[in-house]
Amino acid sequence: MTKLASVAMAGALVMAAAACGGGEGGGTEGGGDGAARVGLAYDIGGRGDRSFNDAAYRGLEQVAEELDLEVQDLAAEADETDADKVARLQLMAEEGYNPIIAVGFAYSGAVAQVAAEYPDVQFAIVDDEANDLPNLTNLVFAEEQASFLAGAAAALATEEDHIGFVGGVENPLIQKFEAGYVAGAQHINPDIQIDIAYITQPPDFTGFTDPARGQAAAQGQYDAGADVVYHAAGASGNGVIDAAVANEQLVIGVDSDQYLTADPEEQPYILTSAVKLVDTAVFEFVQGAVNGTAEGGTVRFDLANEGVGYSRSNTELIGEYEEQLDELQQQIIDGEIEVPTEP
Template identity: 35%
Template sequence: MKYLTKITAMAASAMIMASTAFAADFKPAVIYDMGGKFDKSFNEGVWNGVKKFTDETGVSVMEFEVTNETQREQAMRRMAERGATVILGVGFAQADAIAKVSAEFPEKQFSIIDVSWLDSPNLRQYAFKEHEGSYLVGVAAAKASKTNKVGFVGGMDIPLIRKFACGYVGGVKSVTGNAEVYQNMTGTTPSAWNDPAKGAELAKSQIDRGADVVYHAAGGTGIGVIQAAADAGKLAIGVDSNQNGLAPGAVLTSMLKRVDVAAYETFKDAMDGNFSSGVKILGIAEGGVDWAEDSNNAPLITADIKSAIEAARADILSGKVSVHNYETTSSCPY
């Protein structure tokens, strides 16, 4: 008996030692981009995933927010030198930096969100099938529209945002073939992500032309879009995180892009020793994109709308409908 307790005690202490040694070895780090981690949008989505990871595992994550171009590379290298074992980059602007630093530290693990074109043996890249999620909210918009005219306000005019627009148009047209979709981009520079006044102006002009549902994919600019739709008594569709609560009753739904899943998964896989490199593309099937339903928009989502969205979702899952990805052809067939 005594012998047995001794053995269990030894085993237990060995386990504790092993786990502390492991905890000391595993050091995650994240580098937010210039928007900062509380941007109510993309970076904050990542932060939510990081927070969930820390809450669940008790492992704290080293964080840094860059303030100028040179700091991206410096921050990554600094994190690696300080013993970070897995480093997460946020956004396509960090692509060059992570390509360089991941090559310098082949024994470390790297991961980046919204990038799919790099090639590095220790780098995991996350891309999202935003076109699939946008297709779903397009279906919802067409069903909810009474004028058969809907709008789209994009942030910076880059292929990624056109991908949102194209999927959305596809969804709208799948319900109402002759519907009109007004599209506007806010600008061509990163400042287009944070210009709510211009977002509101663009949404207003689309509403003046008859649109009664406006979808935005414009980061901070979208706050203005939602506000303008709410002021005019029309409907907006949110993006990235669940924005239904920003103007309850005026936000039809939100296209969820689960960057938090990517952040959480990166750290969790690295911690459990399941880290793999390569490109991970998260669509509806992988839980990477979806539409949002909660108490804020429950009155707006009628049974008819809901069944249409669910049908479209099932069709995409079964492969019956394949939503066109703008980035593959640089054009939109809808």
């Protein structure tokens, strides 16, 4: 039994393996001897957040199905340290996983250390570009651009000229969501009232994993008169959606198209989602790594390359605003609108 399998049996790791037929994986057959084995390590919250981590998992599923490769995903533990993250990535590298994807900015220090220790392994990190290593690809997104469209949608849909934003943890990444959202709403209505709330402050990152506190934060905004709330709060956003349903008010999802992951009773209240194609980023990185074309450095996904955007699934709500939102999207792409990245 390998070390990685031993740890998994002890309950420290959540594993998912797949070797599906029919794909093409850089000249090797998936699941066979010599085929690439792909590892993915989640940020806090793991699968089931219906947002960021689930988007990464969809990319991993696509790798298994279309590239016919063995894949394994590993979950983070609550209150873990950087040393725990380092150990997780080291285990994967020792077991022959290559490439390896670290999901979330919290892996920044860990992935830099382990990538330097294993120069023949190709690594990627989602949502961080602090490190410059030849075998580390930084997969980052223009969240502020998608959030600008979310803010514009909120300002168009509100009946009270009063909207809200709930962030999971107040750090520079989530502030990009806030900045874009506020700018988009004010572009439509400079006098709109916007309530801002963060669930926790660093170094407390439980703001991404506490739906009850997410619900409480959103409830406070609905009680104050907001009728549309946008969240960038990871799994805590599920509580924001709960509050929207309870109050029969609108909510805007994040990262994934949360209309598609919502329960039927939730869907009527999901105006749109500010999406970032983490699944596409994961798949394209693995495809490049297997084909030998992945490089170190930063790959940025934005409106121009369709790496971010807004969802259109709830046609009954968002349909009447699509023409205006598409015009704003093109203005951002053309550089006519510059979207701020800081509040």
